[in-house]
Amino acid sequence: MGTFAITRSRRAARRAARSSPMAAAARWGLAARGALYLLIGALALRIAFGGEEQADRGGALRELAGRPFGGFLIWAVGIGLAGMALWRLSEAVFGAAGPAGHKKRQRALSGARCVFYAVIAFSVLSFAVGEAGSGSSDEQSQDVTADALGLPGGRLLVAGAGLAIAGAGVLIGVRAALRKYHKHLKRSEMPRGARRTVDVLGVSGGVARGAFFAVAGGFAVQAAADYDPDQAKGMDDTLRTFAQTPAGPWLLVAMATGLVLFGLFSFALARWRRV
Known part of the structure; x- marks a missing residue:
């Protein structure tokens, strides 16, 4: 009983x-x-x-x-x-x-x-x-990194966290590219046009979001390697680094557009996701 x-x-x-x-x-x-x-x-x-x-x-x-x-x-x-x-x-x-x-x-x-x-x-x-x-996300990231580096084994802790974030970013991007989000959607209830639109948003937005996390994690690893918390970057500084590449501001434009698309994808999930 x-x-x-x-x-x-x-x-x-x-x-x-x-x-x-x-x-x-x-x-x-x-x-x-x-x-x-x-x-x-x-x-x-x-x-x-x-x-x-x-x-x-x-x-x-x-x-x-x-x-x-x-x-x-x-x-x-x-x-x-x-x-x-x-x-x-x-x-x-x-x-x-x-x-x-x-x-x-x-x-x-x-x-x-x-x-x-x-x-x-x-x-x-x-x-x-x-x-x-x-x-500022940049100041917060540097403060947290500085505190972590001050702990016993802090460099390994920061490096491990950075690798985990970078790995998560790669996984997010790959899963988006492979459309793994399909299994969470009520696709049978979605009009054909909605399915196509959601795929554009989900793939483009997910890949951009994954790339952001991968780069942010890389900066954390660099901070651990240099023992310098200033190397850690929050969201703002991470995004700005995309404008400092040979592609100039256009890579940042692509990343920013991807984040906008991910925002729209989140709205689509609010409507069509199984919960």
């Missing part, structure tokens, strides 16, 4: 994790992520053509704050990202949708994503209440 009761409670918990409110939280979170990437990509485009904006989360939030109903929009983004974190937590605890959703690797990945989005949500909500929760 005890075992039966436990089994029933677990099933009830799984149903709650996949309920309409949780699905709404997931879709709101995907839309909030899309809004941030759209704004960051747009700011990076301005930088490519001579602007002085800050192309990172802090810059995106300040851009929102200057718009009509900006405070409301910032709260909406922060709450959406908190919903994203809660959704990922439910996947870590109860398993994700799909046949592989209950595998330990998938649940561990959902747990890591939960922490990632929880930190971002906290930063955005701190900004919403007037605290310094979204300053």
Whole structure:
């Protein structure tokens, strides 16, 4: 009887994790992520053509704050990202949708994503209440790197983190190019034109996002090798380095456009993803 009761409670918990409110939280979170990437990509485009904006989360939030109903929009983004974190937590605890959703690797990945989005949500909500929760990503990256380098074995820790970020970036780009996101979409419900559009957004945006993480991870590895936290770069400085290549600002234009496309892809996921 005890075992039966436990089994029933677990099933009830799984149903709650996949309920309409949780699905709404997931879709709101995907839309909030899309809004941030759209704004960051747009700011990076301005930088490519001579602007002085800050192309990172802090810059995106300040851009929102200057718009009509900006405070409301910032709260909406922060709450959406908190919903994203809660959704990922439910996947870590109860398993994700799909046949592989209950595998330990998938649940561990959902747990890591939960922490990632929880930190971002906290930063955005701190900004919403007037605290310094979204300053320069470059300064934050250098401060965190300096603290890590000061720890015993700090160089190995920073190098390992950089390799993990770079590896994740490569994986993100490869999976996007192979259209691995198809398994998460309700493709049978999508019109043919929507499927084609989502593929353009998903491949182009995913490859650009992956390239960004791969380069950012490389800078962390360089910081560990040189024992110099100033070598670590946040989102803004990482994007600016694309304009310092032989291709000039056009590589930054391509990256910025890719981030805008990933933002649009996130909106498409908010509509068509299985959650």
